[in-house]
Amino acid sequence: MNYQTLHIIESSNSLTLTLHRPDERNSINMRLLTELHHVLDIAENNSHYRSVILQGENGVFCTGMDFHELLNDIPDSTYENFANSYMSLLKRFTQTSKIIISLLDGQVLAGGVGLAAASDLILSTQRTQLSLTEALWGLLPACVMPFLIRRIGFQKAYYMTLTMDTMNAETAHKIGLIDEVTDNLQDNLRLLLLRFNRISQQTVGDLKSYFRKMWIITDAMESTAVNELCRLATNKNVRTNIKNYIEHQQFPWETYP
Amino acid sequence: MNYQTLHIIESSNSLTLTLHRPDERNSINMRLLTELHHVLDIAENNSHYRSVILQGENGVFCTGMDFHELLNDIPDSTYENFANSYMSLLKRFTQTSKIIISLLDGQVLAGGVGLAAASDLILSTQRTQLSLTEALWGLLPACVMPFLIRRIGFQKAYYMTLTMDTMNAETAHKIGLIDEVTDNLQDNLRLLLLRFNRISQQTVGDLKSYFRKMWIITDAMESTAVNELCRLATNKNVRTNIKNYIEHQQFPWETYP
Amino acid sequence: MNYQTLHIIESSNSLTLTLHRPDERNSINMRLLTELHHVLDIAENNSHYRSVILQGENGVFCTGMDFHELLNDIPDSTYENFANSYMSLLKRFTQTSKIIISLLDGQVLAGGVGLAAASDLILSTQRTQLSLTEALWGLLPACVMPFLIRRIGFQKAYYMTLTMDTMNAETAHKIGLIDEVTDNLQDNLRLLLLRFNRISQQTVGDLKSYFRKMWIITDAMESTAVNELCRLATNKNVRTNIKNYIEHQQFPWETYP
Numbered sequence: 001m002n003y004q005t006l007h008i009i010e011s012s013n014s015l016t017l018t019l020h021r022p023d024e025r026n027s028i029n030m031r032l033l034t035e036l037h038h039v040l041d042i043a044e045n046n047s048h049y050r051s052v053i054l055q056g057e058n059g060v061f062c063t064g065m066d067f068h069e070l071l072n073d074i075p076d077s078t079y080e081n082f083a084n085s086y087m088s089l090l091k092r093f094t095q096t097s098k099i100i101i102s103l104l105d106g107q108v109l110a111g112g113v114g115l116a117a118a119s120d121l122i123l124s125t126q127r128t129q130l131s132l133t134e135a136l137w138g139l140l141p142a143c144v145m146p147f148l149i150r151r152i153g154f155q156k157a158y159y160m161t162l163t164m165d166t167m168n169a170e171t172a173h174k175i176g177l178i179d180e181v182t183d184n185l186q187d188n189l190r191l192l193l194l195r196f197n198r199i200s201q202q203t204v205g206d207l208k209s210y211f212r213k214m215w216i217i218t219d220a221m222e223s224t225a226v227n228e229l230c231r232l233a234t235n236k237n238v239r240t241n242i243k244n245y246i247e248h249q250q251f252p253w254e255t256y257p
Numbered sequence: 258m259n260y261q262t263l264h265i266i267e268s269s270n271s272l273t274l275t276l277h278r279p280d281e282r283n284s285i286n287m288r289l290l291t292e293l294h295h296v297l298d299i300a301e302n303n304s305h306y307r308s309v310i311l312q313g314e315n316g317v318f319c320t321g322m323d324f325h326e327l328l329n330d331i332p333d334s335t336y337e338n339f340a341n342s343y344m345s346l347l348k349r350f351t352q353t354s355k356i357i358i359s360l361l362d363g364q365v366l367a368g369g370v371g372l373a374a375a376s377d378l379i380l381s382t383q384r385t386q387l388s389l390t391e392a393l394w395g396l397l398p399a400c401v402m403p404f405l406i407r408r409i410g411f412q413k414a415y416y417m418t419l420t421m422d423t424m425n426a427e428t429a430h431k432i433g434l435i436d437e438v439t440d441n442l443q444d445n446l447r448l449l450l451l452r453f454n455r456i457s458q459q460t461v462g463d464l465k466s467y468f469r470k471m472w473i474i475t476d477a478m479e480s481t482a483v484n485e486l487c488r489l490a491t492n493k494n495v496r497t498n499i500k501n502y503i504e505h506q507q508f509p510w511e512t513y514p
Numbered sequence: 515m516n517y518q519t520l521h522i523i524e525s526s527n528s529l530t531l532t533l534h535r536p537d538e539r540n541s542i543n544m545r546l547l548t549e550l551h552h553v554l555d556i557a558e559n560n561s562h563y564r565s566v567i568l569q570g571e572n573g574v575f576c577t578g579m580d581f582h583e584l585l586n587d588i589p590d591s592t593y594e595n596f597a598n599s600y601m602s603l604l605k606r607f608t609q610t611s612k613i614i615i616s617l618l619d620g621q622v623l624a625g626g627v628g629l630a631a632a633s634d635l636i637l638s639t640q641r642t643q644l645s646l647t648e649a650l651w652g653l654l655p656a657c658v659m660p661f662l663i664r665r666i667g668f669q670k671a672y673y674m675t676l677t678m679d680t681m682n683a684e685t686a687h688k689i690g691l692i693d694e695v696t697d698n699l700q701d702n703l704r705l706l707l708l709r710f711n712r713i714s715q716q717t718v719g720d721l722k723s724y725f726r727k728m729w730i731i732t733d734a735m736e737s738t739a740v741n742e743l744c745r746l747a748t749n750k751n752v753r754t755n756i757k758n759y760i761e762h763q764q765f766p767w768e769t770y771p
Contacts, residue, residue, distance in 0.1 A: 121673070135456050135460050136455060138460050140460075140467055142467065145467075146471060149471055150669060151668070151669040152667075153410055154407045154408070154468070154471075154472050155408040155409070155433055156433065158468055159378070161464060161468075162356070162377060162461070162464060163449075163452065164455070164456070176667070176669055176670065176689075195677065195678075197770065198650060198678070198765070198770075199649045199650070199676070199678070200652060200767070200770055202652065202751075203652050203654075204676070206652075206746070207649060207675060210654055210656065210659075210742055211659070211672055211675075213738050214659045214663055214668075214735065214739075215663070215668050215730075216472075216730055221470070221471065224470050225471075232463070251455070252457065253454055253456070253457070256454065256457055392717050392721060393712060393713070395716065395717050397720060397721055402725070403728060410667055410690070411665070411728075411729050412664060412665040412690055413690065415634075415725055416693060418721060418725075419634060419635075419713070420635075420710075421713070432690075473730055478727070478728065481727050510712040513711065
């Protein structure tokens, strides 16, 4: 595959993926999802890869769904494909026998929070800022929620969605959204990967499969999430809100009662 | 409606409700529930109200179910009405497109913890003290539990119920029972309300409806809660325990083996 | 019963059980489970016992399943009995009208974490160290999980299982795995027991039965846990891993790709 949205570095037993859409602030488009799925396929077909590392660049991890692509005049089925592909990616993170680690260093918005939340582990520098900004536009972080609630509980996930507050690394660590805050991501990562050499891939797979049975996420809940994202992403008001912002820097709330 | 248990202040886009039963330490009787439902009706029928603020007065937010009313010689169906009305009020807090904010400043007991826990957000001063004292009398905070567990997780809710410990604001904030602790409730509230102007009422409603599907509270669980509250509130031993306390300041445990 | 694995001290209204398998570092064998069930039977048949205290000795609370017994050449049904007995013990902790309190002072490994997690309350000294080491051998803390997730949420339980990290008392307290850290277990315990005199046994039983309906643990989930433990404990690779360690101090990961 000719990767357009990812830089991939291969080490002895891991693949490091750098999200690389600098002109779109690492937002998520269909191409990025396809490439991420493709790399996971490769990892799963090669037993010498034990882990997959996900990171951004230049102070941006990921800023969520690509609004320009969203506004293109495309059939509704395309959004369904997008939502399904995003959701199935998060689900794969939580089911694959590879260990998924997100490295945060800077901005993490909306759907970007989902990529991190569905990872097995999240390491972060001090300068990370996370927020769920979907509600500004009349959207919801629908597919993010099952995995964010799993990670930080109902109320914190609800609070982030409703208040759209920006959370810094220290607070995110305190509530369990980030597992480790460090000044040196690579050093911490190296220690972690060494430790993970002690667990077999079979056991990682067993473990993820087992934990799925110990929690409330079901296929039905995931479908609900996909449907809600499609419903809102194709909603005329939501699309107008986003269009007015992109084209005229006008925020929707300027028209609220 | 001629409000007897609430003081209501109307501002441009919110309603502030002050629980006002000074002689009964802001305990919850049927009248208070009816009035709270009535104000919610008004708010929901007027799109210029975006939020409903709930507070107590004189260092008492709410002390839970009115024991004097409970002891009146009334038919069991009255308790059913009470339990249903209380539960449906908490449920409405979590489903209405209005943002519900509780301001705590002092004592929050038993059912009062439920009013707060079911709110979207809880602001509090330093002097707040929360406790679940139901088990003292052989009661349980049955209707409070779904919403308290949603907010602080199973074990913390269980711990509060079993130990009947009094929790101060700092600890409550640490475990997520209180969202913000402040010396100046009104300043923090003002900032919060300003921020909420950026989210449409439609989206608040969508958000609450969606989050219900992402968590374990169901209609069946709510019925279980109502039934348990009725079962215990009409139990002869429980009623004797409460009667002896109110009439003779005698605590039930003085008779335990 | 002639207790071989427990020392039992009887006080006015509680039974204190000291796990006593010094040569096996307080690991859990079938005999220990049988004796623990037997003591619970006694407590439940005597209304003057209000609580059951569980502790270790010499810096070891409990180190999980007895690997020597596991490696004995016994029929698969024996593992089923073991897994069922362990799971039903944890379940009893969460359903009995007696208050179960674990006192931690030192090492708490694997299945030992389950005994503590299923208790109503956990007090601990500063020197306690907890870890879930099962994954090292290709096992999972299958029966521990329902109760550990209930106590500390999904992600923390998942993190402990995947990283096999050792957690100290301070961190365990911060995330809610330990309820109270103290320099003097006996003093804190005494205060706690005094306070519990104010709650009737009937209410403790009501409370536990009610909380079960407010959370996600079901009989089906417990069966899933038992089956997974049996599946892994009888797995040939897992048994070889453990055998090589016990007989040759060889760790399984030395052979991983």
